[in-house]
Amino acid sequence: MAPVITTVDDLHKIYRRRVPKMFYDYCQSGSWTEQTFNENESDFSKIRLRQRVAVDMEGRSTATTMVGREVSMPVALAPVGLTGMQHADGEILAARAAEDFGVPFTLSTMSICSIEDVAKRTSKPFWFQLYVMRDEDFVDRLIERARDAGCDALVLTLDLQILGQRHKDLKNGLSAPPKLTPATIANLMTKVGWGLEMAQTPRRFFGNIVGHAKGVKDASSLSSWTAEQFDPRLDWSKIARIKEKWGGKLILKGILDAEDARMALKVGADAIIVSNHGGRQLDGALSSIRMLPEIMDAVGGETEVHIDGGIRTGQDVLKAVALGARGTYIGRAFIYGLGAMGQKGVTKTLEVIHKELDTTMALCGEKNIHDVGPHITLVPKGFAGEWETPARNG
Numbered sequence: 001m002a003p004v005i006t007t008v009d010d011l012h013k014i015y016r017r018r019v020p021k022m023f024y025d026y027c028q029s030g031s032w033t034e035q036t037f038n039e040n041e042s043d044f045s046k047i048r049l050r051q052r053v054a055v056d057m058e059g060r061s062t063a064t065t066m067v068g069r070e071v072s073m074p075v076a077l078a079p080v081g082l083t084g085m086q087h088a089d090g091e092i093l094a095a096r097a098a099e100d101f102g103v104p105f106t107l108s109t110m111s112i113c114s115i116e117d118v119a120k121r122t123s124k125p126f127w128f129q130l131y132v133m134r135d136e137d138f139v140d141r142l143i144e145r146a147r148d149a150g151c152d153a154l155v156l157t158l159d160l161q162i163l164g165q166r167h168k169d170l171k172n173g174l175s176a177p178p179k180l181t182p183a184t185i186a187n188l189m190t191k192v193g194w195g196l197e198m199a200q201t202p203r204r205f206f207g208n209i210v211g212h213a214k215g216v217k218d219a220s221s222l223s224s225w226t227a228e229q230f231d232p233r234l235d236w237s238k239i240a241r242i243k244e245k246w247g248g249k250l251i252l253k254g255i256l257d258a259e260d261a262r263m264a265l266k267v268g269a270d271a272i273i274v275s276n277h278g279g280r281q282l283d284g285a286l287s288s289i290r291m292l293p294e295i296m297d298a299v300g301g302e303t304e305v306h307i308d309g310g311i312r313t314g315q316d317v318l319k320a321v322a323l324g325a326r327g328t329y330i331g332r333a334f335i336y337g338l339g340a341m342g343q344k345g346v347t348k349t350l351e352v353i354h355k356e357l358d359t360t361m362a363l364c365g366e367k368n369i370h371d372v373g374p375h376i377t378l379v380p381k382g383f384a385g386e387w388e389t390p391a392r393n394g
């Protein structure tokens with residue numbers, strides 16, 4: 001009998017059984033001690049909700065817009081590298097699920113399916129996430145390819161100039177496709193469904209890069225290329241150059257500090273994403289939801305503020321919206337669905353989150369997502385202001 005799936009966690013359990021350990025660990029880890037990764041999730045549970053009664057609940061709506069795009073709920077799929085290793089053709093399947101549900105899909109620079117491939121196999125525009133590489137020509141070509149493919153927003157990631165260390169990836173020898181060591185072979189033999197689907201697709205390499213970037217013809221040269229190519233010199237002037245080159249809607253991802261949020265406003269971002277890369281970069285940074293109120297105070301009236309990190313339920317989405325976010329992104333939550341059941345699993349993730357969002361909104365006494373605000377929450381004193389930067393000595 002097929003399992004009854006009622007939560008994203010149910011999908012997580014199936015995903016864990018189905019996908020090779022190397023890719024499960026790649027998804028399910030944060031950097032170093034994983035403190036920030038864990039707190040992204042646990043800090044949501046510190047926010048409580050106000051139960052309200054005797055309010056007419058009929059005709060509810062979670063529909064809104066994110067950077068001008070109509071969405072059925074304030075949720076987008078976050079850019080996730082190697083999605084096509086979690087399930088064969090993963091990016092295409094996730095993009096299709098997102099478009100059917102009426103939410104944006106963001107394609108990572110480090111995707112397995114290429115920009116052109118995803119565009120050809122979907123019918124609505126998706127968003128493209130850009131990593132800035134040292135090779136400026138390559139960056140410019142990626143921007144042009146995204147524009148030619150009809151992408152209607154560029155998500156520029158700012159928090160990965162150098163890679164945060166995730167112990168498990170080093171121990172597992174993460175690569176795409178997986179290198180066949182005795183340990184990998186032993187594990188792959190237990191992942192028959194995954195392997196059979198993967199054997200039927202030609203998409204097993206980094207599709208945006210192999211054949212497009214100079215000197216990268218196969219995956220074996222790719223890992224060293226990536227380490228060498230991410231641009232550690234990325235600064236606000238380079239961001240301004242990219243904004244000009246792109247010319248369309250620009251979303252700056254990886255803002256976790258009010259000062260950086262003000263800088264993002266200065267360069268003319270259409271939206272910022274309050275994010276710590278899902279706890280995969282600076283371990284010890286505060287969770288995204290904890291930083292949201294301060295960043296809202298700094299720039300909330302002047303640009304759209306989006307958030308990601310630790311969102312696993314529709315309640316988490318509602319709490320983020322209540323504290324001011326115009327939109328949210330899910331990373332791992334959709335990967336669990338994809339790895340568990342392909343396109344159907346991503347749809348299931350979105351359905352579960354939508355139902356939780358809609359029901360919770362109603363039980364808080366609101367029927368339109370635009371009316372949701374801090375008044376529906378109970379937040380512990382000091383939630384946002386418990387931590388401060390000490391004054392400099394001397």
Ligand SMILES: Cc1cc2nc3c(=O)[nH]c(=O)nc-3n(C[C@H](O)[C@H](O)[C@H](O)COP(=O)(O)O)c2cc1C
Pocket residue numbers: 026027028040078079080081108109110129157253275276277278279280308309310311329330331332333
């Ligand atoms: C496996 C994995 C791969 C990721 N790859 C990228 C990427 O290629 N580009 C990017 O900007 N962010 C990447 N991220 C970060 C996500 O876009 C997002 O910020 C994060 O997943 C949000 O946290 P959540 O997973 O708790 O929802 C990745 C996250 C995960 C889990």
